Amino acid sequence: MDDLATYAENTWCLGCGNFGILGAFKKAVRILEEKGTGREKIMISAGIGCHGKIFDYLKLSGLYSIHGRSMATIQGMKIANPDLKVVAFAGDGDAFGEGIAHMIFAAKRNADITIILHDNGVYGLTTGQFTPTSEKGFKGPSTPKGSIEEPLNPLALMLEAKATFVARGYPVKLDHLVDIMVQAVEHQGFSFVDVLQPCVSFNNTYKRYNALVEILDHVPDSYQEAISIAKRQDKLPLGIIYKEEKLPYHKALYGDWNPVTKRMSKEERIKRIEALLSR
Amino acid sequence: MDDLATYAENTWCLGCGNFGILGAFKKAVRILEEKGTGREKIMISAGIGCHGKIFDYLKLSGLYSIHGRSMATIQGMKIANPDLKVVAFAGDGDAFGEGIAHMIFAAKRNADITIILHDNGVYGLTTGQFTPTSEKGFKGPSTPKGSIEEPLNPLALMLEAKATFVARGYPVKLDHLVDIMVQAVEHQGFSFVDVLQPCVSFNNTYKRYNALVEILDHVPDSYQEAISIAKRQDKLPLGIIYKEEKLPYHKALYGDWNPVTKRMSKEERIKRIEALLSR
Amino acid sequence: MKEEVFTFIVGGKAGEGVRKAGSVTARLFASMGRQVFNMDDYGSLIKGGHNFSVVSTAKRKITSHYINADLVVAPDKRSYDIHKGHLSERGIMVYNYDTVGEAEGVGVPLTTEAKKYPKPDLRIGVGAVATVAAVIGSDKEALRNLIKSEYPRDIENNIAYAMTIYDIVYPKIGNKFQLQRGDKERPIVTGNEAIALGAAAGGLDIYYAYPMTPSSSILHYLAAHDKELGVTAVHPENEIAVMNMAIGSAFAGAKTMVGSSGGGFALMQEAFSLAGMVEAPLLCYLGSRPGPSTGVPTHTAQGDLNFALHQGHGEFARIVASPGSMEEAFYLTAEMLDLVWRFQTPGIILTDKHMAESRVTVDIDAKKTRWPETATHSGGEYKRYLDTENGVSPLLFPPSKELIKWDSYEHDEMGVTTEDPSMIAKMQEKRNRKKKAVADYLTNMHTVNVYGNTGPVILTYGSTTMSVLEALRCREIEAMVVQPVYLEPLPVWELEKYKENSVIVVELSCAGQFASLLAEKVGIQPKAVIKKYDGRPFDPVELASRIKEVV
Amino acid sequence: MKEEVFTFIVGGKAGEGVRKAGSVTARLFASMGRQVFNMDDYGSLIKGGHNFSVVSTAKRKITSHYINADLVVAPDKRSYDIHKGHLSERGIMVYNYDTVGEAEGVGVPLTTEAKKYPKPDLRIGVGAVATVAAVIGSDKEALRNLIKSEYPRDIENNIAYAMTIYDIVYPKIGNKFQLQRGDKERPIVTGNEAIALGAAAGGLDIYYAYPMTPSSSILHYLAAHDKELGVTAVHPENEIAVMNMAIGSAFAGAKTMVGSSGGGFALMQEAFSLAGMVEAPLLCYLGSRPGPSTGVPTHTAQGDLNFALHQGHGEFARIVASPGSMEEAFYLTAEMLDLVWRFQTPGIILTDKHMAESRVTVDIDAKKTRWPETATHSGGEYKRYLDTENGVSPLLFPPSKELIKWDSYEHDEMGVTTEDPSMIAKMQEKRNRKKKAVADYLTNMHTVNVYGNTGPVILTYGSTTMSVLEALRCREIEAMVVQPVYLEPLPVWELEKYKENSVIVVELSCAGQFASLLAEKVGIQPKAVIKKYDGRPFDPVELASRIKEVV
Numbered sequence A, B: 001m002d003d004l005a006t007y008a009e010n011t012w013c014l015g016c017g018n019f020g021i022l023g024a025f026k027k028a029v030r031i032l033e034e035k036g037t038g039r040e041k042i043m044i045s046a047g048i049g050c051h052g053k054i055f056d057y058l059k060l061s062g063l064y065s066i067h068g069r070s071m072a073t074i075q076g077m078k079i080a081n082p083d084l085k086v087v088a089f090a091g092d093g094d095a096f097g098e099g100i101a102h103m104i105f106a107a108k109r110n111a112d113i114t115i116i117l118h119d120n121g122v123y124g125l126t127t128g129q130f131t132p133t134s135e136k137g138f139k140g141p142s143t144p145k146g147s148i149e150e151p152l153n154p155l156a157l158m159l160e161a162k163a164t165f166v167a168r169g170y171p172v173k174l175d176h177l178v179d180i181m182v183q184a185v186e187h188q189g190f191s192f193v194d195v196l197q198p199c200v201s202f203n204n205t206y207k208r209y210n211a212l213v214e215i216l217d218h219v220p221d222s223y224q225e226a227i228s229i230a231k232r233q234d235k236l237p238l239g240i241i242y243k244e245e246k247l248p249y250h251k252a253l254y255g256d257w258n259p260v261t262k263r264m265s266k267e268e269r270i271k272r273i274e275a276l277l278s279r
Numbered sequence C, D: 001m002k003e004e005v006f007t008f009i010v011g012g013k014a015g016e017g018v019r020k021a022g023s024v025t026a027r028l029f030a031s032m033g034r035q036v037f038n039m040d041d042y043g044s045l046i047k048g049g050h051n052f053s054v055v056s057t058a059k060r061k062i063t064s065h066y067i068n069a070d071l072v073v074a075p076d077k078r079s080y081d082i083h084k085g086h087l088s089e090r091g092i093m094v095y096n097y098d099t100v101g102e103a104e105g106v107g108v109p110l111t112t113e114a115k116k117y118p119k120p121d122l123r124i125g126v127g128a129v130a131t132v133a134a135v136i137g138s139d140k141e142a143l144r145n146l147i148k149s150e151y152p153r154d155i156e157n158n159i160a161y162a163m164t165i166y167d168i169v170y171p172k173i174g175n176k177f178q179l180q181r182g183d184k185e186r187p188i189v190t191g192n193e194a195i196a197l198g199a200a201a202g203g204l205d206i207y208y209a210y211p212m213t214p215s216s217s218i219l220h221y222l223a224a225h226d227k228e229l230g231v232t233a234v235h236p237e238n239e240i241a242v243m244n245m246a247i248g249s250a251f252a253g254a255k256t257m258v259g260s261s262g263g264g265f266a267l268m269q270e271a272f273s274l275a276g277m278v279e280a281p282l283l284c285y286l287g288s289r290p291g292p293s294t295g296v297p298t299h300t301a302q303g304d305l306n307f308a309l310h311q312g313h314g315e316f317a318r319i320v321a322s323p324g325s326m327e328e329a330f331y332l333t334a335e336m337l338d339l340v341w342r343f344q345t346p347g348i349i350l351t352d353k354h355m356a357e358s359r360v361t362v363d364i365d366a367k368k369t370r371w372p373e374t375a376t377h378s379g380g381e382y383k384r385y386l387d388t389e390n391g392v393s394p395l396l397f398p399p400s401k402e403l404i405k406w407d408s409y410e411h412d413e414m415g416v417t418t419e420d421p422s423m424i425a426k427m428q429e430k431r432n433r434k435k436k437a438v439a440d441y442l443t444n445m446h447t448v449n450v451y452g453n454t455g456p457v458i459l460t461y462g463s464t465t466m467s468v469l470e471a472l473r474c475r476e477i478e479a480m481v482v483q484p485v486y487l488e489p490l491p492v493w494e495l496e497k498y499k500e501n502s503v504i505v506v507e508l509s510c511a512g513q514f515a516s517l518l519a520e521k522v523g524i525q526p527k528a529v530i531k532k533y534d535g536r537p538f539d540p541v542e543l544a545s546r547i548k549e550v551v
């Protein structure tokens, strides 16, 4: 019995890379539970798109957000109650189109959140338009003659924005992806997992990815190395590409305060307001 | 007589770096005129902030936009009539806070526009809050104990976003800045000029900049070199840091069409609609 | 239902050609000179789930699909179960014997036959079309031509398969419903196509949009036909870029339009207000779906009326109009382009998924539109915000020796920023005066459609107009249908006539926003408000009963 | 104007301590137990330009500044020229002899004396304060203490300078206006401070905002007092992040609030609708300034009423309220926090620059607020969107063994996405039912302030209430002032009483939005609408004449 599944009907296309992401995340949750992080502490969110449907399929609490905003949503959750682990499933259109500002700033401030990018190089749910990560020349209904824009490199961009955990996974390498997800959630700070996700309906990249992926045998030692791995074109290296320990945002903001569990009593609050008023 | 000035009262603080930017741009316009680009072809825009006031002070046509959007505004102008040269004066809060998505995408698609960043590391007009380019620890009214976020590096970020012309100027080196501006406007594609702009009221950086700036003696040969120059901390190199020729967006979009000057006649349009309808 | 209407439903999984089968069938009927209304009911997914396409046809004008069908083709069990409840009294169920097994109706081995060719799943739709052809007694030649033109990929196999299915179906129920030919063959368009073409006919230069159901197909259509129409279509990084780029383009003299649905349009509101301030002529398209928020993306609702009427902070004139037919969608879009340019202020074409995506036969005369007329500067010193009697200042476009400054701050006539109290007041008055100018202008225009001339008054708007008209037709109810085409300014001068009547309001909203608007602005106190808010458009028969109940 | 009111104006360049001088003077009057209203008129710039601060004081309650002053201090020529027109009949002009030269009034060498110390420009404000002290006959000891506590930097020099100026002024006009002491010393707060404190008193946990005049000072105040109040203040990358973070925080159980002005609030509208859909308790602060678009950032207007009332696409309940005094700003904010948590829907506190930034003596009892009461889950299987009679479902916060799903799509009771027509209709009804629940609840609350009980009825709202009350006071006009505190739902049940009266509406709007709202929702046809829309608040004397004209 799959106690991490809901009754929602799965409507992804047969063969979609999202199945692997769903499966991997369930495994990751089970491992996290074994390691002491109960599922009731793991909050999820998602954007709108095929990727977002994972929200309905996972029996985990959270907030199904809007296009491009799940990374803001979970930052709000984390700031409100830092005891929670927060994870957003994002689409490439979602995170690097509509939501790119939130991505960059979450990284920059080292918000203690995890972003799992369902990177299929296409707006799946809106029938196949090009996205910020689509290759130049990509044909979709808004670019019938081929996209005329350069793609963004999500890994390099997140590194430039000072992300403290950057990784790439591939659902075909399921256990490897599971391991990345576990480490990403455990990382105290901004963790970004770019998942190469084939979209069988609009951008079927299985063949290309199968030929190009290569599991890294170590976590690169330096930011420099991370950047060059992120920018490789000949191969698509998989694994943790960069990892750094740094004070997460909420700790820098209020130390070990917790707005929800350590809330000041009403009496104390009123006393202080009175004091402020009589100053 | 200053025929590039309007009757608007200048309300910048005495000593503000913006005066230099204004002066430099006027010089640049005159040089561009000499080189054949009449001022009536130079359209300007600006965000909201101290920087934005340059719009009122310059006797040039354009649209005084809203916070964070001037780079979208001028892209629209360019697409409508590619015969125009379009320049946006942007603030650091403006361009790298509210408007960061437009900056990245304008660069990525090589929109043929020029961005002049009044980079003062502060929200000047709203009384001194930290911005995306403020140093960690910067004290402003929203961060009275000091900013807890890492600053963005505008040059490196624009390079990562595939800008085809990236430069840094400093109003104290006026003629050097003028030259950069001229080249930026002439560049056919996305040009970005990061101007180190001291704000005497909230972030007086004259001393620091005077000590650290250093005029580059050549345009770097490679993207790699550009990146490392952009990331230097010991010095603040001034000059054109990167330059690349690449098809600008509007040409990739519609070749040598011009939506406004080459507009199809009504008769022709109707004929074609009738044909489409009867298909 | 009068038997003059014939309805066909085909169901199945998304991605299996169901919607295509619906549209091809619509084409088949249209080619017989008949009129057609084709509505797709589909979910927010790419493959799987359950989809269906309803095609209703008549020899006369038809403005709605009917949910009860004379012929259902059910390729799978789910379709069978769902649509057996949708059979009319005389209705026939044709089901896929391979997936449904023994059941009531006519079993056809759609899958077994399809498996004789590659990609059998994608052929089922062709089988459905062949079934319709057989049932209505189309000859095989006509079917062959239809398949050829509509399924250009793998034509031979498709034709072979179609013929096989035709031959299986024909002996059982062939010619069961002999449909007469109509008067002439008409083009079929969706509401969005009508709007895209109407905009083009009205002089559109550039269209900006970020995809969002149900507005995306305008972007797709214009991107596909850009060179052909001389229209540039741009898909930027987000809706905020869309709106601001569009304003920049308008500044440079291009007739621009943007499109989105509720969520995306919400993001444009800051720049909508900017358009009000700089006095940018800007046409916006808002295609509604059930909200709030993400809501039900692929279904329909009229819940964004107040949202459309009150967008943007501050005070400025805006024009909101909602077409009541595909033809009107075409003409009105061109007309709105003219109006926003005439008054230099933003305007909204409000519609919903039901109109945006339904396919209908139309009579459109593209010549009956005009290009925008604008007040243009005629010489002398140019003042962008010249204070004129009606609030409209002449336009001038770059490049020009004159100074052209558009300003988001409050400004003087030159477009230079001001904080001077008397200038602020003057400019507020100038912009507010335009409201009156627009209203005055509309007074001399056709702003309200009135259908019928006796019986109770039914007030409705937008796509629901089509449902109401068909409801009246199908049950031969006598009523007067009054549809304000313009919603802001609301043509109170026309609507006041109906204040004393016994009025029924029909709309796709739970809150009854349209009814409130009429009550608040016109003083109409309706006897009844017929509402629907389950994401689906009205079925004419059901609506007719609800109307009969209240009259 | 009754002489019970004393008004002081100080003008000068921005950045030279003009506003500070105004606020210190206000403090001086307050320390005498008097009441104070202090309004700053400043431009959108940091240094230079022309600024002025008006401080009016009385022994009784005072709810507006007066534009005609008994004492003007003009540090420069521009101030002199502008404010000589602002002198009351008995008014005295004290000007800086060094910059103005020989002129009417009392010349004082403010600059010459200031130059004896470092940074002379920054001292002029101290000189203005010393002038006031001399003119009202404060003793030097009081002045010394005031300077000490209000100008903590470089105290000694400031005191020395103040004493010099006092000694120059005193012989000429010292003790000219002997102000009596009032009943007790009261705190002085701005509207924004009252709101920040009211939110804290009502249980606020987190405040999110991106700076925008005139809302920024809430962010600044809470950031400065975060530890002290146990409130977290966050300034994210943009307004969209603000709103979405806030909703995420509400999900996790934190009482959150966001704040902005028109343009920034426009950007939040997509997420405002999200709050409606997920049923997030969320309090928003909207501080108006003249629009549309960037408009006049540092001035005032009530042009965002319709914008506030109709935000977000789709249909859902929202609560909009606007306080009519600083005290009300305090209590109402706490009350609104309770309401949005009680009904789990977004709410807006609407105000404007005039209220947000003016400084007023207040009587606030912080104990008179309560913390939000929320329906909470009491055990058993949890259903986030349990369909209840009033539409409000119990809340439960993570971490919990129960599944807690908030969903922007249409959803079932568990919060799982649905496209099912009957579920869609059910949830639309649930959310729309909350409107009635809110209205019912408000029926038992104090929703309309009524001042006075005879005379013509004056309807007004928000900050303009303060202007109207002072206008009536200063000219001793008898009238009933009716101020709806809640604007959505509008307390029609209370306002209907005034339908038959002869009503005057007063508002800071060109379009007359408030008057239209009353006409449309209540059926009030005002005899006159007194409007102002030049970015400045009403002056009570001028307003009194306009009221007298129409009654």
Ligand SMILES: Cc1ncc(C[n+]2csc(CCOP(=O)(O)OP(=O)(O)O)c2C)c(N)n1
Residues within 6 Å of the ligand: A047, A048, A049, A050, A051, A052, A066, A067, A090, A091, A092, A093, A094, A095, A098, A118, A120, A122, A123, A124, A125, A126, A131, C210, C211, C212, C213, C239, C263, C264, C267, C294, D270
């Ligand atoms: C503000 C807004 N704009 C547009 C949309 C329409 N929309 C829904 S999903 C989507 C794109 C999804 O692409 P991506 O994030 O890559 O997700 P995928 O479907 O590929 O998983 C868009 C544009 C929306 N829901 N909201």
Ligand SMILES: Cc1ncc(C[n+]2csc(CCOP(=O)(O)OP(=O)(O)O)c2C)c(N)n1
Residues within 6 Å of the ligand: B047, B048, B049, B050, B051, B052, B066, B067, B090, B091, B092, B093, B094, B095, B098, B118, B120, B122, B123, B124, B125, B126, B131, C270, D210, D211, D212, D213, D239, D263, D264, D267, D294
């Ligand atoms: C949508 C929106 N949010 C906030 C503001 C308020 N605002 C005006 S200027 C400004 C910051 C300006 O900073 P920057 O761009 O760095 O310009 P500077 O004043 O430093 O030149 C802000 C936040 C606004 N005008 N619009």
Ligand code: SF4
Residues within 6 Å of the ligand: A011, A012, A013, A015, A016, A017, A018, A050, A051, A120, A124, A125, A198, A199, A200, A201, A202, C046, C047
């Ligand atoms: S469209 Fe692509 S991303 Fe979406 S479910 Fe199908 S295969 Fe997956």
Ligand code: SF4
Residues within 6 Å of the ligand: B011, B012, B013, B015, B016, B017, B018, B050, B051, B120, B124, B125, B198, B199, B200, B201, B202, D046, D047
């Ligand atoms: S505040 Fe700073 S940026 Fe603004 S005008 Fe003054 S010095 Fe210049």
Ligand SMILES: [Mg+2]
Residues within 6 Å of the ligand: A049, A091, A092, A093, A118, A119, A120, A121, A122, A123, A124, A131
């Ligand atoms: Mg995608």
Ligand SMILES: [Mg+2]
Residues within 6 Å of the ligand: B049, B091, B092, B093, B118, B119, B120, B121, B122, B123, B124, B131
């Ligand atoms: Mg700045």
